[in-house]
Amino acid sequence: MxxxxxxxxxxxxxxxxxxxxxxxxxxxxxxxxxxxxxxxxxxxxxxxxxxxxxxxxxxxxxxxxxxxxxxxxxxxxxxxxxxxxxxxINSISTxxxxxxxxxxxxxxxxxxxxxxxxxxxxxxxxxxxxxxxxxxxxxxxxxxxxxxxxxxxxxxxxxxxxxxxxxxxxxxxxxxxxxxxxxxxxxxxxxxxxxxxxxxxxxxxxxxxxxxxxxxxxxxxxxxxxxxxxxxxxxxxxxxxxxxxxxxxxxxxxxxxxxxxxMPYENGYNTTEGAQFVPSPNGTSLPQYSLTEYLLSAFETGDKRAANWIGRKTVNGVVYTFPYKYKLRINFGPTYAVTEYVMxxxxxxxxxxxxxxxxxxxxxxxxxxxxxxxxxxxxxxxxxxxxxxxxxxxxxxxxxxxxxxxxxxxxxxxxxxxxxxxxxxxxxxxxKQSWKDTDTLYPVPDVELKLNPKLTQNPGYN
Missing domain, CATH: 1.25.40.390 (Serine Threonine Protein Phosphatase 5, Tetratricopeptide repeat)
Known part of the structure; x- marks a missing residue:
């Protein structure tokens, strides 16, 4: 420190x-x-x-x-x-x-x-x-x-x-x-x-x-x-x-x-969520993350949140869904404008x-x-x-x-x-195939344990 x-x-x-x-x-x-x-x-x-x-x-x-x-x-x-x-997979390395x-x-x-x-x-x-x-x-x-x-x-x-x-x-x-x-x-x-x-x-x-x-x-x-x-x-x-x-x-x-x-700080970015979740318009580019079936099944029929806050992109015949609360991805072009703030x-x-x-x-x-x-x-x-x-x-x-x-x-x-x-x-x-009770907490970083011997590790991590 x-x-x-x-x-x-x-x-x-x-x-x-x-x-x-x-x-x-x-x-x-x-x-x-x-x-x-x-x-x-x-x-x-x-x-x-x-x-x-x-x-x-x-x-x-x-x-x-x-x-x-x-x-x-x-x-x-x-x-x-x-x-x-x-x-x-709930297997975070120390x-x-x-x-x-x-x-x-x-x-x-x-x-x-x-x-x-x-x-x-x-x-x-x-x-x-x-x-x-x-x-x-x-x-x-x-x-x-x-x-x-x-x-x-x-x-x-x-x-x-x-x-x-x-x-x-x-x-x-x-x-x-x-x-x-x-x-x-x-x-x-x-x-x-x-x-x-x-x-x-x-x-x-x-x-x-x-x-x-x-x-x-x-x-x-x-x-x-x-x-x-x-x-x-x-x-x-x-x-x-x-x-x-x-x-x-x-x-x-x-x-x-x-x-x-x-408020966004870097030019070209509105929000990190938009940058990470919204896929490129390129036809073959996948979103980095998709929504799970467990979440999708929680929405009732007719829920406007499913229509407005979930994005969809089809790649090679497969429909991928992704969080779409924030609509704007990275934009370093002349049309860049800040219209979304991190909520x-x-x-x-x-x-x-x-x-x-x-x-x-x-x-x-x-x-x-x-x-x-x-x-x-x-x-x-x-x-x-x-x-x-x-x-x-x-x-x-x-x-x-x-x-x-x-x-x-x-x-x-x-x-x-x-x-x-x-x-x-x-x-x-x-x-989760490998779920364990101890996965509820993330590990204390190994380097921190080495710097401070008084720190202890969370259960389940070596």
């Missing part, structure tokens, strides 16, 4: 001028100087967003969608030579470059960068209160988001909340329950520091409702149903967001459903969170209302009309199916749901 400080200072220098043009910080060699001005401090924090989007696919930029989608039962490689095959560089290492790079900004802002007396609160809130959120994904993949990981690299380099793995407590603490701070308004144009930086939406997700995963219902309800009732009636507008840069999006949090998921929480709280009528909001947009029969007296177990089955079909190929939602519901083995043992 000694090299992270060098990385951070380098990013200060380049900042994130494509997100928000605030200029370079003065004298980026001196961390104190970076946080002595509102503009340079803002540049340092927006640099975290730039770092998230600067490499693809990576933890918070499409990588999670791909690797977790493969690990579950959503997508599969169309070629056995695909380097991500090991995620599909020396996997993707696992080490783009999941583990990338996650800790973002965490360190957030920590440096939190320390710099907290210790500064030169920043205006409004800017200081906004930037601190963003950093707490971004650190929480990163840790939330890390523990889903690796389980216990070292909890790093400072820039003391000498101490950090020898940290043991922290119990997940303690990391969850830190995430909750950070998000509660963020909701207090942030305002309803988005800083800058569009919804590409964090506001209070983004922090509240992630908090709702945290509560859901922890089985804290009352708080999950409350937090998601506050987001839904904020009046800022609405479900897009047109499914093809959901993932656009100006989507009214978006609570938080990440991080959206209103549709908040309805599903509240629906599940309400069902657990025995508010079946309220749960049905939320589910029907999603089903209505998908063009499906409403539960309130077809089965108003549905029992709770049947309602949970519909909830699981709706999450599967609404949130497929988004941030590993299916993989995480199978694990939190403790159904991952019962579902995948018949769908």
């Amino acid at each position: 000694k090299k992270y400080l060098i990385i951070l200072l380098a990013i200060y220098a380049i900042a994130c001028n494509k997100l928000i043009d605030v200029g370079d910080p003065e004298n980026s060699e001196n961390g104190k100087t970076v946080f002595s001005h509102d503009t340079s401090a803002m540049s340092a924090v927006t640099g975290i967003y730039a770092r998230i989007m600067a490499s693809f696919p990576s933890l918070l930029n499409g990588g999670l969608t791909i690797c977790a989608g493969l690990s579950a039962d959503e997508i599969q490689p169309t070629s056995s030579s695909n380097s991500m095959q090991e995620y599909y 020396t996997s470059n993707f696992n080490r560089l783009y999941l583990w290492y990338y996650g800790y790079t973002l965490i360190y960068q957030a920590n440096a900004c939190i320390e710099g802002i907290s210790n500064s007396t030169a920043l205006s209160e409004v800017i200081s609160n906004q930037l601190l809130g963003e950093c707490y959120f971004l650190r929480s988001l990163t840790y939330f994904q890390m523990i889903q993949l690796f389980g216990d990981v070292p909890l790093v909340i400072s820039t003391n690299y000498e101490e950090n380099a020898g940290l043991k793995r922290t119990p997940t329950i303690k990391i969850l407590s830190q995430i909750k603490e950070d998000l509660l701070k963020a909701t207090e520091l942030l305002t309803d308004n988005y800083p800058g144009n569009n919804r590409i930086r964090v506001n209070k409702w983004a922090a509240k939406a992630l908090l709702a997700k945290l509560y859901l995963y922890g089985g804290d149903w009352a708080d999950a219902e409350s937090a998601s309800g506050q987001v839904i009732n904020a009046g800022t967001y609405r479900l897009e009636k047109d499914l093809n507008r959901v993932f656009l840069y100006d989507s009214k459903e978006a609570i938080l999006q990440f 991080v949090l959206r209103l549709g998921e908040q309805y599903l969170i509240r629906a599940e929480a309400r069902a657990h709280l025995n508010d079946l009528a309220g749960s049905i209302i939320d589910l029907d909001s999603i089903r209505n947009r998908a063009g499906l029969p409403l539960i309130a009309q077809t089965n108003p007296g549905i029992d709770v177990n049947s309602l949970f089955k519909i909830l699981q199916k709706e999450r599967q079909t609404e949130l497929f190929a988004e941030w590993g939602a299916r993989w995480f749901d199978l694990k939190r519901e403790k159904t991952v083995t019962s579902v995948l043992v018949s769908r």
Whole structure:
């Protein structure tokens, strides 16, 4: 982790001028100087967003969608030579470059960068209160988001909340329950520091409702149903967001459903998902990944999501289906334009969170209302009309199916749901030839174990 400080200072220098043009910080060699001005401090924090989007696919930029989608039962490689095959067969090498560089290492790079900004802002007396609160809130959120994904993949990981690299380099793995407590603490701070308004144009930086939406997700995963219902309800009732009636507008840069999006950073790219999933128009080019029959069979007849969010390409008489929520692939030509942003949090998921929480709280009528909001947009029969007296177990089955079909190929939602519901083995043992119970966690990279003898490996890996 000694090299992270060098990385951070380098990013200060380049900042994130494509997100928000605030200029370079003065004298980026001196961390104190970076946080002595509102503009340079803002540049340092927006640099975290730039770092998230600067490499693809990576933890918070499409990588999670791909690797977790493969690990579950959503997508599969169309070629056995695909380097991500090991995620599909749930046999990830401890020396996997993707696992080490783009999941583990990338996650800790973002965490360190957030920590440096939190320390710099907290210790500064030169920043205006409004800017200081906004930037601190963003950093707490971004650190929480990163840790939330890390523990889903690796389980216990070292909890790093400072820039003391000498101490950090020898940290043991922290119990997940303690990391969850830190995430909750950070998000509660963020909701207090942030305002309803988005800083800058569009919804590409964090506001209070983004922090509240992630908090709702945290509560859901922890089985804290009352708080999950409350937090998601506050987001839904904020009046800022609405479900897009047109499914093809959901993932656009100006989507009214978006609570938080990440803006593309590299010319020629809209989103990593579009670049990875949408095949070349060349007649013989296969998509890199196709949807599994297990996912396709989950869609009801007439589901508009199947028509609008699933792409199809026929090659040599074989029809390949692929995720098509994002429509644009790589384009280095003169027609390139940014019209799709990476969707991080959206209103549709908040309805599903509240629906599940309400069902657990025995508010079946309220749960049905939320589910029907999603089903209505998908063009499906409403539960309130077809089965108003549905029992709770049947309602949970519909909830699981709706999450599967609404949130497929988004941030590993299916993989995480199978694990939190403790159904991952019962579902995948018949769908994956070599499935083992220990496949629910990814391996700690071998190089990290060598660098830090206090780290231990997850069960099932040599």
